[in-house]
Amino acid sequence: MTARLSPRNAFVAVVIAILALVPVYAEATGNTFMVSLFTRIVILAIAAVSLNLIMGFGGMVSFGHAVYLGIGGYAVGILAKEGINSGLLQWPLAVAASALFALAVGALSLRTRGVYFIMITLAFAQMVYYVAIGLDRYGGDDGMTIYKRSQFGGLIDLSNKMTFYYLCLALLLASVYVVWRLVHSRFGMVIQGARSNERRMRAIGFPTYRYKLLSFVFAGMLCGLAGALLANHTDFISPALMHWTRSGDLIVMAVLGGMGTVFGPVIGAVALLVLEEVLSGITEYWQIILGPLFLLVVLFARGGIDGLLAGVRRG
Amino acid sequence: MADALLQIEGLSKRFGGVVASDAIALSVPPGELHAIIGPNGAGKTTLIGQLAGEIAPDAGRIRFADRDVTGLPIFRRSQLGLARSFQITSLFLDFTAIENVALAVQAHAGHSFRFWRPARDEAELREPARAALMRAGLAHRADALVANLSHGEHRQLEIAVALATSPRMLLLDEPMAGMGPEESARMVKTLRELKRELTILLIEHDMEAVFALADRITVLVYGRIIASGTPEAIRANAEVRQAYLGEQEARHG
Numbered sequence: 001m002t003a004r005l006s007p008r009n010a011f012v013a014v015v016i017a018i019l020a021l022v023p024v025y026a027e028a029t030g031n032t033f034m035v036s037l038f039t040r041i042v043i044l045a046i047a048a049v050s051l052n053l054i055m056g057f058g059g060m061v062s063f064g065h066a067v068y069l070g071i072g073g074y075a076v077g078i079l080a081k082e083g084i085n086s087g088l089l090q091w092p093l094a095v096a097a098s099a100l101f102a103l104a105v106g107a108l109s110l111r112t113r114g115v116y117f118i119m120i121t122l123a124f125a126q127m128v129y130y131v132a133i134g135l136d137r138y139g140g141d142d143g144m145t146i147y148k149r150s151q152f153g154g155l156i157d158l159s160n161k162m163t164f165y166y167l168c169l170a171l172l173l174a175s176v177y178v179v180w181r182l183v184h185s186r187f188g189m190v191i192q193g194a195r196s197n198e199r200r201m202r203a204i205g206f207p208t209y210r211y212k213l214l215s216f217v218f219a220g221m222l223c224g225l226a227g228a229l230l231a232n233h234t235d236f237i238s239p240a241l242m243h244w245t246r247s248g249d250l251i252v253m254a255v256l257g258g259m260g261t262v263f264g265p266v267i268g269a270v271a272l273l274v275l276e277e278v279l280s281g282i283t284e285y286w287q288i289i290l291g292p293l294f295l296l297v298v299l300f301a302r303g304g305i306d307g308l309l310a311g312v313r314r315g
Numbered sequence: 316m317a318d319a320l321l322q323i324e325g326l327s328k329r330f331g332g333v334v335a336s337d338a339i340a341l342s343v344p345p346g347e348l349h350a351i352i353g354p355n356g357a358g359k360t361t362l363i364g365q366l367a368g369e370i371a372p373d374a375g376r377i378r379f380a381d382r383d384v385t386g387l388p389i390f391r392r393s394q395l396g397l398a399r400s401f402q403i404t405s406l407f408l409d410f411t412a413i414e415n416v417a418l419a420v421q422a423h424a425g426h427s428f429r430f431w432r433p434a435r436d437e438a439e440l441r442e443p444a445r446a447a448l449m450r451a452g453l454a455h456r457a458d459a460l461v462a463n464l465s466h467g468e469h470r471q472l473e474i475a476v477a478l479a480t481s482p483r484m485l486l487l488d489e490p491m492a493g494m495g496p497e498e499s500a501r502m503v504k505t506l507r508e509l510k511r512e513l514t515i516l517l518i519e520h521d522m523e524a525v526f527a528l529a530d531r532i533t534v535l536v537y538g539r540i541i542a543s544g545t546p547e548a549i550r551a552n553a554e555v556r557q558a559y560l561g562e563q564e565a566r567h568g
Contacts, residue, residue: 186421186429186437193418196407203367203401204480205393205422214428 008309012263015270019169023162035161036233041273042168043229046175048253048265050222055251056259057183058215059195060110063118064125065250068098068220070132070242072227077237078138080146087150087158091228098224099217101128106216110209125242132239143238150232158232168229172266175222180262182218191215256297258306267305319378320345320484320514321366321397326375328361328538335361336372337538343484348510350517350525353535354558359518360402362535363488366516367399368392380483394423398482400473402489402518406461412472413457416444419479444479451475452505467498474505484514491521503527526550534558 019042026034047069054060075094084090101124109120133141149158158164182188190211193201201208231237240246249272257268275293279286301308319342328336335358343349351359364370366377368389377385384392407415417440421427424439434440448454451474456464464472470490477485490506491499503524509515510528519525525532526546533543534555542552549555 181431181433184433184435185431186427186434186440188430189414189418189421189434190427193407193410196409197405199369200401200405200407200476201418201422202389203369203393203399203405204419204476205390206427207388207390211427 006309008306011309012267015263015267016173019172019270023165027162032161035165037273037277039161039165039168039233040230041269042165042172043226043233044250044253044273045266045269046168046172046226046229047223048250048257048269049172049175049179049262050219050226051250052254052259052262052265053179053182053191053222054212054215054219055254056261056264057188057195058191058212060212060216061118061251062121062216062219062247063251064105064121064123064244064247065219065223066242066244066246067125067128068102068223068242069227069230069246070128070237070239071098071101072224072229073231073237073241074132074135074138074227075224076150076228076231077144077146080148080150081138081144085148085151087152090150091225094228095221095224098220098227102217102220103213106213106220110212110216122244122247125244125247129239129242129244132242139238141239143236143240146231146235146237149235150228164232168233171225171229176262176266179222183262187211187215252294254304256294256304258304261303261306264304264306271305318344320380321516322378323366324376324378326362326365326377327373328358328365328370329373334358334538336365336375339375339535339538339540341533341540341543343514343516345483345514346510347530348506348515348517348528350519350529350532351535352519352522352525352532356537357535358538359535360488361538363399363486363516363518366486367397390422393480393482396481396483397486398477398480398484399486400477400488400490402492404466404469404473406469406472406476408462409460411458411460412453412464412468412475413441413444413448415461415472416447416475416479417441419476420444420447423480443481447475447479448472450478450505450509452501467494467501470494470498470502471505474502474509478509482513484516485509487515487517487519489518489520491519491524499524 022038023035026032051062051065054062072094075097076090079090079093105121105124109117112120138144156163156167190206194208194212198208230241253268253272254265256272257266258264275290276286279289297304321343323339323341326336326339339362353359361370365372368387376383379395379397384395420440420443421434445454445457448457451471453468453471453475456468474490491502494502499521506528529546531544532546532549534541534549536558541558542549542555
């Protein structure tokens with residue numbers, strides 16, 4: 001549990017160092033696209049970390065997690081459109097709206113398990129997706145440009161690409177730390193116990209439902225924050241934010257990087273999006289290469305990339 | 316019997332055409348080790364399931380510690396002090412032995428909406444867990460991953476987990492199932508020590524163990540109680556011999 005210089009910890013340190021140095025490299029080479037790419041990676045990594053809390057540790061495979069990217073994004077976009085640009089209002093609202101939605105979805109879906117849970121979470125996400133398409137005032141199907149990024153009263157300027165990148169990175173590292181504390185706390189033990197053997201958890205006296213529900217809500221809130229960041233990053237919102245394939249992407253990131261380890265999804269997000277970028281530069285049919293790669297990880301490296309480095313012990 | 320810790324009246328459960336519990340009435344006073352025996356399919360596990368709260372009875376009442384618990388959910392019964400072990404080992408396989416037990420301690424140490432302190436460092440959870448492992452005779456395997464323990468060790472761990480919920484009564488579903496003679500003997504020794512402090516309802520096929528441990532024995536056949544009494548009375552009961560013991564002796568002979 002304590003920090004040791006295992007190959008895995010070294011690898012995690014290297015990944016963090018690379019993420020921290022991206023803007024420096026981009027500045028030196030004049031490759032500004034790279035900062036944009038990695039801002040996207042870092043934001044989606046926050047979403048993947050939040051999904052991993054419920055999926056990797058809690059065993060709740062939510063197939064509609066991108067809906068919170070949408071809710072968070074639309075909270076920022078809608079408020080901006082109505083002339084409210086303060087991030088101090090936009091961001092808390094993005095998180096609160098995600099919490100409320102997660103509470104409603106979780107309250108219903110957590111009464112089911114397995115395939116039914118997957119289908120219900122997907123159904124709720126699709127519902128919001130179509131509601132967004134119907135919002136003509138906010139761009140409907142085509143989406144809507146956000147003309148002004150969230151304002152923090154001159155405290156921090158999000159239009160500065162470097163500043164924004166480092167803010168996102170700081171929030172990612174904070175998310176990883178918070179989730180790490182969470183899964184090792186008493187609360188986290190209950191969540192993990194429920195994944196391992198829920199029947200037994202009830203037999204030893206745990207009302208598991210309320211703990212699972214709270215973790216579900218917390219994961220939604222964190223992903224809602226990622227949504228607010230993503231809207232600021234692209235200066236644009238559209239229903240595509242929460243298309244079901246993006247929920248799939250988040251699952252792939254968590255599985256690829258290593259479910260059930262806190263940092264795994266970060267590695268997964270970097271690996272997936274960098275590969276996507278590199279491969280799509282080589283061939284139009286990049287998914288033909290990515291698909292089999294993913295298959296190999298699922299078949300031969302059950303703990304994901306992180307698991308390869310650490311052995312299989314969870315933590 | 317007003318002083319009974321566990322009192323069951325008219326408990327009935329049908330699965331389709333099969334009567335699993337047929338108006339079962341039973342009372343277990345505090346401190347008693349009460350064994351339930353019966354041939355396969357007699358409804359023993361169904362009975363435990365109803366007592367623990369996993370199966371809802373069709374009719375009848377269950378009183379525990381002067382409370383009607385018939386409608387209470389599983390976790391509430393556990394909190395009242397009714398602990399069960401499972402016939403088929405049902406542990407957290409990807410946790411270590413002590414983590415399994417510590418989780419049971421945690422279940423009874425107030426709510427678990429505590430989000431920050433690492434639970435593995437909490438002496439408040441670890442110490443009682445270690446004590447429960449010790450009582451179940453498994454202290455030396457505390458840090459082993461459950462998936463790596465032997466079958467007999469799993470059964471002992473089941474007991475430790477049940478003990479860690481600081482129960483008033485244990486519901487043990489075939490704790491000796493699949494054990495070799497040596498492991499069985501160790502389990503009998505453990506149960507003999509536990510019975511001094513706890514009320515126990517024991518379901519077991521190992522007749523030697525049952526007659527060595529039980530204060531009273533109830534014989535269940537097709538969901539119905541055909542006899543209930545001291546081991547001597549049960550041994551002498553003609554109907555029991557015919558329905559159950561005779562059949563077993565015939566098989567052994």
